Amino acid sequence: MNELIWIFISALLVNNFTLSMFLGLCPFLGVSAQLQTAFRLGLANIFVMVITALASYALNTWVLIHAPYLRLISFIIVIASAVQFVEMAIKKLSPELFKALGIFLPLITTNCAILGLALFSTNKGYGFLEGLIYAIGAGLGVTLALVLLAGVREETRILQIPRLVRGAALNLIIAGIISLAFMGFAGLFG
Amino acid sequence: MSTEKSRVAAEFIKGLWKENPVFVALLGMCPALAVTNSAINGLAMGLATTFVLVCSSILVSLLRKVIPKQVRITTYIVIIATFVTVIDFVLEAFLPDIHKELGAFIALIVVNCLILGRQEAFASKNNIGMSIIDAAGMSAGFTFALVSIGIIREVLGNGSIFAVDLFGKSFEPWIIMILPPGGFFSLGFLLLFFNWMTERNKQKRSKTA
Numbered sequence: 412m413n414e415l416i417w418i419f420i421s422a423l424l425v426n427n428f429t430l431s432m433f434l435g436l437c438p439f440l441g442v443s444a445q446l447q448t449a450f451r452l453g454l455a456n457i458f459v460m461v462i463t464a465l466a467s468y469a470l471n472t473w474v475l476i477h478a479p480y481l482r483l484i485s486f487i488i489v490i491a492s493a494v495q496f497v498e499m500a501i502k503k504l505s506p507e508l509f510k511a512l513g514i515f516l517p518l519i520t521t522n523c524a525i526l527g528l529a530l531f532s533t534n535k536g537y538g539f540l541e542g543l544i545y546a547i548g549a550g551l552g553v554t555l556a557l558v559l560l561a562g563v564r565e566e567t568r569i570l571q572i573p574r575l576v577r578g579a580a581l582n583l584i585i586a587g588i589i590s591l592a593f594m595g596f597a598g599l600f601g
Numbered sequence: 602m603s604t605e606k607s608r609v610a611a612e613f614i615k616g617l618w619k620e621n622p623v624f625v626a627l628l629g630m631c632p633a634l635a636v637t638n639s640a641i642n643g644l645a646m647g648l649a650t651t652f653v654l655v656c657s658s659i660l661v662s663l664l665r666k667v668i669p670k671q672v673r674i675t676t677y678i679v680i681i682a683t684f685v686t687v688i689d690f691v692l693e694a695f696l697p698d699i700h701k702e703l704g705a706f707i708a709l710i711v712v713n714c715l716i717l718g719r720q721e722a723f724a725s726k727n728n729i730g731m732s733i734i735d736a737a738g739m740s741a742g743f744t745f746a747l748v749s750i751g752i753i754r755e756v757l758g759n760g761s762i763f764a765v766d767l768f769g770k771s772f773e774p775w776i777i778m779i780l781p782p783g784g785f786f787s788l789g790f791l792l793l794f795f796n797w798m799t800e801r802n803k804q805k806r807s808k809t810a
Contacts, residue, residue: 430781431781432635432781433630433631433632433634433635433781433784434631434635434709435631436630436631436634437627437628437630437631437714440627440630480686480690482686482708483682483685483686483689483708483711484679484682484683484686487678487679487682487711487712488675488678488679491675491678521712521714521717522712523631523709523712523713525712526708526709526711526712527705527709530705530708530709531705534705575793575796575797575800576793576796578796579627579789579792580789580790580792580793580796581789582789583785583786583788583789583792584785584786584789584790586785586789587782587783587784587785587786587789588782590781590782590785591777591782594780594781594782
């Protein structure tokens with residue numbers, strides 16, 4: 412049980428996917444202009460991550476034992492079809508949510524946090540339950556980072572900032588400061 | 602002939618500076634920050650990406666009339682994943698140290714949006730020669746960006762460059778630069794520098810005109 416809590420906290424805070432492993436930076440910088448969209452994208456991320464974790468566990472157990480060199484190709488195909496499937500399901504079940512997520516849903520396919528999750532949990536040799544907890548922790552961590560950056564960015568809009576600094580440069584420096592704050596978690600459970 | 606030559610040069614150079622994938626287009630930032638805690642790692646990542654980008658551009662350009670439009674993205678991803686698997690195993694066999702250092706980020710070249718972006722925007726519409734030039738220019742720009750971030754972070758954070766000690770023992774390394782926040786800060790300030798250069802060039806041009 413302790414082990415599981417440690418995996419969760421580690422993925423959520425200590426080794427935060429976005430802020431200390433640099434995974435999924437494109438949506439992190441691209442979709443963090445508004446708090447609400449950022450939060451929704453985070454939720455979609457958690458969803459796809461959990462599905463990917465389950466699928467990669469199944470692949471690892473039954474297929475890749477026989478053909479390890481197919482790992483990358485099979486993971487990416489599974490992720491692409493999972494995203495496609497989720498997209499169709501959401502479209503059918505809740506058209507409102509589908510509208511709200513818009514283009515971000517299909518773009519999750521090329522989010523390196525998802526493939527990274529599958530690869531890392533394979534490298535660490537996580538079992539079914541561990542992989543699931545790891546996925547939920549990592550997904551929440553990505554959401555947390557997105558929401559934090561979006562919150563700060565909404566505030567900067569009303570500040571007077573030199574034109575030269577506005578845009579990506581400012582966002583990266585803000586991200587750096589948030590990441591600095593997350594370094595404080597490094598000693599946790601050390 | 603000379604116009605043909607100048608077009609080739611222009612396609613190559615645009616990737617280095619004017620359309621630099623990292624500094625201008627902000628593509629492929631995950632590897633640009635994750636592995637650049639030293640100049641050598643940045644160089645290795647840049648070269649691995651170069652290999653994947655050039656090879657997949659060749660293949661996509663060759664097959665551009667065969668691939669059905671509806672499944673093109675999936676096809677590109679499978680082609681890219683194949684070459685990434687190749688470079689992953691090659692590095693593991695010949696340069697195990699570097700492979701260990703870069704870890705999962707070699708495998709993550711698959712989802713580098715720079716590569717997929719070039720297939721969609723260029724290789725699927727142009728002949729092999731031009732595609733190779735474009736891919737080479739873009740990856741040269743990517744490698745250039747990675748190495749410059751790597752150099753900044755290594756010099757400040759470790760007091761060395763390409764693992765050669767610069768300042769001697771009295772130097773107190775600025776450790777934060779090789780840790781994750783340093784990556785964000787370095788790229789942020791490099792972007793600032795790029796913005797400033799572009800702005801200054803613009804002003805100069807408007808003065809002379």
